[in-house]
Amino acid sequence: MSDLLVRLYPAEYRAAYGQEIVDVHREMTADLPRPARLRADADLVAHALRVRLGLDSASPAGRFFALAAPFALAAGAVGSGLHLTRWYTGLVLSPAPVWVQLSTMDGPWALSLLLSLLVCVGAVIALTGGWVLGVGVAVCGLLGRAALWSAAVPVPGEGALAPVAAALLTAAVVLACPADRRGDRPLSAAAGAMAAAGWFPVVVVDAGAYTGAFGVTTDYGAWPMLVLTFTGAAVALRSRSSGLRELGAMAVASPPLVAYAYTDVWGDPWPALGILLLLPVMATATVVCEAVRRRR
Numbered sequence: 001m002s003d004l005l006v007r008l009y010p011a012e013y014r015a016a017y018g019q020e021i022v023d024v025h026r027e028m029t030a031d032l033p034r035p036a037r038l039r040a041d042a043d044l045v046a047h048a049l050r051v052r053l054g055l056d057s058a059s060p061a062g063r064f065f066a067l068a069a070p071f072a073l074a075a076g077a078v079g080s081g082l083h084l085t086r087w088y089t090g091l092v093l094s095p096a097p098v099w100v101q102l103s104t105m106d107g108p109w110a111l112s113l114l115l116s117l118l119v120c121v122g123a124v125i126a127l128t129g130g131w132v133l134g135v136g137v138a139v140c141g142l143l144g145r146a147a148l149w150s151a152a153v154p155v156p157g158e159g160a161l162a163p164v165a166a167a168l169l170t171a172a173v174v175l176a177c178p179a180d181r182r183g184d185r186p187l188s189a190a191a192g193a194m195a196a197a198g199w200f201p202v203v204v205v206d207a208g209a210y211t212g213a214f215g216v217t218t219d220y221g222a223w224p225m226l227v228l229t230f231t232g233a234a235v236a237l238r239s240r241s242s243g244l245r246e247l248g249a250m251a252v253a254s255p256p257l258v259a260y261a262y263t264d265v266w267g268d269p270w271p272a273l274g275i276l277l278l279l280p281v282m283a284t285a286t287v288v289c290e291a292v293r294r295r296r
Contacts, residue, residue: 005041008048043179050178057178065173066181068249070127070191071228072173072256073138077123078198078224079166079256080116080141085203087113093207108148115144127192131183135174142167166259173252187235194231198224198257221261225275228254229282236286240293243286251279
């Protein structure tokens with residue numbers, strides 16, 4: 001079986017490491033029960049496909065997605081969290097009794113809320129150390145939301161195409177993270193802080209507690225994207241890089257926030273396109289700042 005599985009690797013990689021992979025795999029699985037052996041075979045297949053696609057930890061693409069994955073999870077949690085808290089705020093502020101509102105909630109809307117909760121819970125678990133479990137929960141929520149919207153279920157206030165594309169792209173980015181680069185603690189901490197900073201002021205404004213929280217308007221869904229962009233610049237400056245790689249990773253992580261902005265203005269593309277300009281502007285500013293710092 002090992003010989004057959006190794007054929008999934010590219011020819012050059014197989015010529016260099018194939019026999020070593022076969023020997024190690026046979027030694028590791030020799031005394032394992034059948035279910036454990038099948039899991040080991042699946043891991044070998046996954047690694048072979050990553051190498052073939054250039055997504056292993058040694059490749060530039062693998063390192064790029066390892067950087068982007070925590071922030072994609074965080075962005076997905078922000079979008080789902082805002083979906084949940086806006087529903088809850090409306091539930092609390094409505095003059096109708098809570099039990100009446102809950103009893104009249106239709107199935108698709110309740111399912112949408114449940115799937116959003118899965119994304120949020122999964123992101124929290126993944127970013128606090130339980131990467132495999134958390135990603136599994138979050139991806140189930142993302143794919144479930146994509147299926148719900150693609151089935152043309154009428155979800156009030158939200159279109160179909162943007163949320164579906166955002167959910168699928170986010171799941172793909174998270175799953176593209178190489179296995180040995182998952183759960184990087186500094187990146188997870190930065191992603192968690194970004195999620196909190198992107199979510200909380202919008203909730204405050206939606207609740208009517210304060211308009212223009214922290215001096216920045218939350219109109220047009222701009223605030224979460226602004227937080228993501230500045231986080232990318234901060235990560236770049238901390239690592240003393242040009243910022244192009246970090247801001248590129250933020251761009252890959254941004255679909256949930258772009259979809260949130262797009263649906264927040266009822267399908268008007270211009271605000272969403274406008275906030276996308278934040279990324280190249282911030283990338284340019286980061287490059288200039290790093291160039292100035294190196295000259296000193």
